[in-house]
Amino acid sequence: EVLKRVWVCRPALLAALASRDPEATNKVDVVDFRECVQEVNQVIEDLGLPKLSDTQVGVVCEIAAAGDTYVRYNEFVKGLHVEDTWKSGQPENPQGACPADRSQGLELLSSLLRFAADYMPCAGSRRA
Secondary structure, three states, rough: OOHHHEEEEHHHHHHHHOOOOOOOOOOEEHHHHHHHHHHHHHHHOOHHHOOOOHHHHHHHHHHHOOOEEEEEHHHHHHOOEEEEOOOOOOOOOOHOOOHHHHOOOOOOOOHHHHHHHHEEEEOOOOOO
């Protein structure tokens, strides 16, 4: 759910990050990334979604930095694409859920895991 909120606000996040990356390197340090995520929190709230807690902001930053002191933000945001896991033929209202709950079938976890596999030190390889 935390990453869904970040994904929904990715245009605002990218704009905030770009303002801190005047040479368009697609990299910012973790401190700048954290400030951008905190700025996006207002957009999240304006959309009627729950704001990220300080702990959640920290988790997003840790995931994005993958153990480094900087964030390759374009790669991070690209890794947050949404996959519709709703199976064809699946009822629109499973077990009494509201039809609007179909968004619960949209998962970011597999995208995050693909991103983490490329960037986490424990994965054994890192992109340059």
